[in-house]
Amino acid sequence: MLPESVIAGPRPVIAVVGGKVKFLRKARDLGLGVVYIQHPDEYDSAHWPYVDQALLVDYADTERVLPVVRSLSRTFPFQMVISPWELGLLPAAKIDQALGLGGNSLDTVEMLLDKSRMRRHLNASGISPVAAEVGRTEQDLREFARANGLPIVVKPIDEAGSIGIFMVREESDITSVVERFHALGKQIDKKDLAGDLDRFLMEEYLDGPEISVETLSFDGRHVLVGVTDKVCVDSGFVETGHSQPSRHPGPLLREVEELVMKFLDAVGLRHGPAHTEIKLTSRGPVIIESHNRVGGDRIHELTEIAYGVDLDRYALGSRFGLIEPLQRSPRPVAGAAIRFFTPPPGRVTEVTGAEAIADDPALFDLVISVEPGDEVRPLTWSEDRVGHVIARGATADEAIANAERLLAAVRIHTEPIT
Numbered sequence: 001m002l003p004e005s006v007i008a009g010p011r012p013v014i015a016v017v018g019g020k021v022k023f024l025r026k027a028r029d030l031g032l033g034v035v036y037i038q039h040p041d042e043y044d045s046a047h048w049p050y051v052d053q054a055l056l057v058d059y060a061d062t063e064r065v066l067p068v069v070r071s072l073s074r075t076f077p078f079q080m081v082i083s084p085w086e087l088g089l090l091p092a093a094k095i096d097q098a099l100g101l102g103g104n105s106l107d108t109v110e111m112l113l114d115k116s117r118m119r120r121h122l123n124a125s126g127i128s129p130v131a132a133e134v135g136r137t138e139q140d141l142r143e144f145a146r147a148n149g150l151p152i153v154v155k156p157i158d159e160a161g162s163i164g165i166f167m168v169r170e171e172s173d174i175t176s177v178v179e180r181f182h183a184l185g186k187q188i189d190k191k192d193l194a195g196d197l198d199r200f201l202m203e204e205y206l207d208g209p210e211i212s213v214e215t216l217s218f219d220g221r222h223v224l225v226g227v228t229d230k231v232c233v234d235s236g237f238v239e240t241g242h243s244q245p246s247r248h249p250g251p252l253l254r255e256v257e258e259l260v261m262k263f264l265d266a267v268g269l270r271h272g273p274a275h276t277e278i279k280l281t282s283r284g285p286v287i288i289e290s291h292n293r294v295g296g297d298r299i300h301e302l303t304e305i306a307y308g309v310d311l312d313r314y315a316l317g318s319r320f321g322l323i324e325p326l327q328r329s330p331r332p333v334a335g336a337a338i339r340f341f342t343p344p345p346g347r348v349t350e351v352t353g354a355e356a357i358a359d360d361p362a363l364f365d366l367v368i369s370v371e372p373g374d375e376v377r378p379l380t381w382s383e384d385r386v387g388h389v390i391a392r393g394a395t396a397d398e399a400i401a402n403a404e405r406l407l408a409a410v411r412i413h414t415e416p417i418t
Contacts, residue, residue: 001046012320013052013078015069015095017059018042018088023312024050030317032233035078037069037091059091062104066098073099080319082272084312086295103290108268115289116157116201118267125266128259128287131204140176141221144202145171151205154181156197164197167236206279206286209235211246212295213260214303216314218325220270224257225311225330226303228295229396233342238379241403242299243337244306245398248280256285257329263287272315275299297382298338298365298390305336305364305392335399339407340385341368346414347380353410357389362402364400365390368410376414386412 013033017026028050036047040056049055053076059065062354079345080101083092085123093109096102099162111118119132131148135141145168146151155165158347164184165399166177184197212228229248231241246253260276267290277288294300294311304310307330317323348370370376375385389406393399 009255012080012322013076014316015078015081015092016082017081017095019084021046021050023084023316026305026310026312027316030313030320030322032316032320032322033078035072035076037065037095058235059121060090060224062094064090065091066094069095070098078247082315084315086113086291086293086345089291089293104271105268108215108270109265109292112269112292113158115155118289119201119203120385122263122266122287127262127266128285130206130286133202134199135202138175141168141174141178141202142171145174148204153203153205154178154200155203157179157199157201164200167237193396206281206288208281209248210288211248211256211278211280212242212299213256213274213278214295214299214311215260215264215274215276216309216311216318216326217264217269217271217274218318220265221325222261222264222274223270223326223329224260225309225326226297226307226332227253227256228302231339233379238381238383238384239297239338241339241400242297242302243335243400243403244299245332245335245396247396252280252285256280258287259287263290273311297340298388301365301390302336302338305390306332306334306396308333334392335394335396336364336391337396337399337403338388338389341387341407341410341412342385343376343412344381344414345376346416348372348374348376348412349415350413351411352413357406357409360402360406362391362393362399363389363406364392366406366410368412370412375417376412 011033013037017037024034024254033052034050035053036051037055037059043056057065062412075307079396081092081095083089086127089109093106097106116134133144151167151169164181168174169179182201214226226244227246229243229246230239232239273294274290274292276290279286279288284414300311313323318325349372366389370386376386389403391399391402393402393404
């Protein structure tokens with residue numbers, strides 16, 4: 001928690017790096033003043049009611065941003081800096097360190113963003129060891145495959161959203177995987193990337209289903225809030241659905257909790273949310289990666305439905321004493337599930353069925369991000385999905401059944417592009 005002098009003084013002020021209007025609205029609802037650091041083309045009148053001061057810059061360019069932020073903090077002081085999304089985490093940590101605001105250390109944030117560094121740290125600590133090396137070339141990948149066997153996974157060192165993750169099942173896959181990985185840098189908008197895709201992480205393949213663990217940390221004390229079950233496409237990497245609470249057995253989930261608590265201590269996380277991905281392998285739970293933010297894919301909304309916990313509000317207000325820290329893991333109060341629209345690639349000709357489910361009592365949210373004339377791209381990463389349904393239920397099973405029923409009721413018709 002922040003010092004008593006900050007909490008007892010005038011209205012606390014936070015700096016928010018990136019993020020959407022909803023996050024700013026929650027800050028204002030908690031009584032916080034907001035300095036909003038955002039790209040100029042991402043700021044408009046919808047933000048105005050929730051922002052006291054706006055700094056419109058390319059916040060990824062921290063060498064230029066830091067002197068401006070220091071100057072701003074002298075005339076409009078803020079006591080905490082936070083980012084709710086991946087590309088804002090490192091700038092936020094650098095601002096925090098420069099101003100001495102006492103958030104998560106820059107070292108911790110950099111480690112969580114760098115999958116290779118995180119893996120080396122875990123392997124050295126004996127926590128969830130996984131064979132892994134950094135590579136650049138086809139030869140690097142061949143040597144790793146010879147040393148560790150197949151299959152293996154190739155992925156970016158510092159990206160999210162299932163960008164550029166490939167499975168090498170056979171030796172004949174190696175050349176095409178390296179070519180496809182390096183081609184991504186030209187195919188994906190630079191603003192969606194954390195860095196250049198010139199290196200990749202090679203890891204042994206982990207078998208078993210994937211889950212994620214949603215936690216909150218209060219000055220180094222970690223609380224497991226919820227466990228999310230995942231559904232992926234056949235490749236095993238692009239997620240097509242999530243649900244809470246987890247349907248895995250209690251003893252296994254307790255083993256997962258013990259591993260995640262040990263992991264969060266090992267990387268030095270002290271404040272706020274974390275989203276940690278786990279494979280439930282034949283040798284036990286194994287850490288895949290983690291992020292010091294809430295999970296994407298609307299997982300924070302599933303958590304609020306299933307557990308009654310708004311992760312954003314805790315991230316924003318707990319250090320100021322505006323919301324009481326959790327003392328223990330909450331019990332589930334309902335089931336929640338999300339399923340994504342992944343129609344065949346092509347040109348959208350028609351969208352049907354949305355009106356028929358609009359008043360369904362199980363429906364929490366419906367988003368369709370395409371209309372006739374738009375293109376549906378082949379499913380290679382999360383941004384290729386074209387919408388979702390979120391459904392409620394008394395249990396996870398009921399919520400999943402509702403989500404799949406509602407998803408099937410909506411048809412996004414496509415035709416091949418010639």
